[in-house]
Amino acid sequence: MRIAYFTDTYLPQINGVTNTLKKLGDYLNDRDIKHMFFAPHFNEKFISSDNSPVARFKSISLPFYPECRLAIPSYAKLCRVADKFKPDIIHLTDPLGIGLAGLRYGRDRGIPIVSSFHTNFDVYLKYYNMEYLEGVVWGLFKWFHGFSELNFCPSHDTLQVLEDKGIENLRIWSRGIDTSTFSPNYKDMNIRYRLKAEDKIIFLYVGRLAAEKDLDILMESIGIVNFSHSDKVQFVFVGDGPYAKQMKERSFDNVKFTGYLKGRELSAMYASCDVFVFPSGTETFGNVVLEAMASGLPVIAVNSGGVKDNVKNGYNGLMCPPRDATSLAGAIIKLAEDKQFIESLAANAREHAATKSWSYIFDQLVSDYSSVL
Template identity: 40%
Template sequence: MKIAIFSDTYAPEVNGVARTLQKLSGYLQEKQITHKIYVPENRGQTIEYSGVERLTSFPFLLYPECRMALPNFSSLNQSLNDFSPDLIHIATPFNVGLYGHYFGKKHRIPMVASYHTHFDDYLDYYHLSLLKHWFWRYMEWFHRPFEKVYVPSVSTRDKLYKKNIHSNIGIWGRGVNHQFFSPANRSAEMKKRYGIKEKYILLYVGRVSVEKDVQTVLNTFKSLPPSLYDDTHLIVAGDGPLLSQLQAAEPEKTTFTGFLKGERLAEVYASSDVFIFPSSTETFGNVVLEALSSGLPVIGADKGAVPHLIDHGSTGFLCPPKHTQSFVKHTETILRNEEYRKQMGYKAREFALTQSWDDIFSGLMGGYEEVLKKKKVLTPA
């Protein structure tokens, strides 16, 4: 099996799609499955990744740090002809994906798609709601020729069914590195590094942007009862367009770490007490699973894919989106009851241990093989 994968993001970029595809590439290499990944170039990149072909690109309007490809079609066509894929997997509906879409249809190559981002929800946050109708018209057209469409969660599948995007939608979930994201990484050194003297630490990890609703995290922290607020510190770990603005406006008891990775990120997760994630636009929520694996109770928005990861009252709590009072109530409940917090953290870790990357990728490979067999049966000799 030779697989050509098209995406608008890949390592070293840090987001759920890029990390998932990098994990997938590692799995394919381990299983000696030939593959090639076509993605926009990453300016300033110093690491070369095996099997990745970079395409000329320019910054995306809404996300300048993300890039849109401007491929040389002659060169890309030659590369694909030389590679001669058996299967095409398209992970973006935009221009890199459009070329894979065109090539697959032209050469009658079996194709699958994976849907990763609720761009329609993003349009609301950026005051472009009038474009939603046309967005879904386009998505319906784009996904029509695929044999199967993969989504990360049940809620995302249900949404696409309602939009009549495709009749064959499968779940391709996400896993977590249990050894890396572990309670064993808890360290007193983390507090010293950031000058934190308070007893409790609230944590948010993710993009610092309007569609992630980071303001609800800040409002929750500032609205804690005075006695609890005095004993609590907030860490916001991540980068994004709102970072400099929020850094300038927030109080001393908030630490903005910027982008973290590797051992520093694992240590911050394990050394915190509660994870707050108010985003209601998630198709999965990788950081939620990382927090659970680190033994953290999670308080999240009861919308999108996050509710599939949180067992309300057992591994965390779910709150109405943007409802600060609910986030405050549950944060107070967890912080004031040490035994309850420990039980939640233990159950969170137990759940995360059931989410294995190997099982998830094995299921995806089974889906690939089914598509190839079906296409072979239906294609006239």
């Protein structure tokens, strides 16, 4: 089996999709399954830690999201590279840029095509005052995914949304977690000392700092919490993005922004905090939820989107209605006042994460590939 992946979302971007593709590449390398990623070229100097072969193509940044890239490949060059690789199957991850070029190549060469749905672009539109494009976006999705023999999505909630929109041939391609990378064993008291939060409950957010993550609601909830508990809680935001400046302008004394962390630094930050807070209602899955759980953190999340596959209210976390700052603040206060409840939820979170093996998930994906060859 020889697999060609066409994706506009790839390293050095830091997000759930790039993390998944990196893990997939490692899995394929370990099993000597030939593959190649076709991805955008980034302007900055980038030394890849990825052992997978990658063909890079000219790209542009998105004006409303400069950290993301959209490939504008030369089709002739793409064909030369792909013909040399000789793929048996094509996997498309985006309905734009290089995804469209990969679709054209697969159809021109008569190669089986599968695709995956990773991001709720249609939901994002309202956060950028572009709701008027929703019909056009869903029309593009339906057209694009209509050429695929299988359409993968990461959660049951996302599958239901796509099914309701008339997209067919759907399969779940879930996500896993490496419990050796994310573990309570990385707890570092020096982190708590540097935060001046040795005796406080530390609430952590990890991810892009972007409007569609509903971070305005989290900032509002922190304001509510601080009326009565500012001396008992600390909040840490790990990540960066277009909403960072606005968040920092309305921030509080007990809020710390670290920028992006990765590797051991990220693992240690997770393990050294107490509770993970994830206000986003737009996720197709939410990889960071499993990272937090594997690190021994219960999760406060909202009852919307793909996070529902992992967060069980009162078992390994607390669920709130989406975009409800008062409810979110109430959940934060509830845990801030009950360390024993945190410990109970945390034990269940860690146990849940231990069942999410990347190897099992990728075994199923490769089996699904084989079914269309």
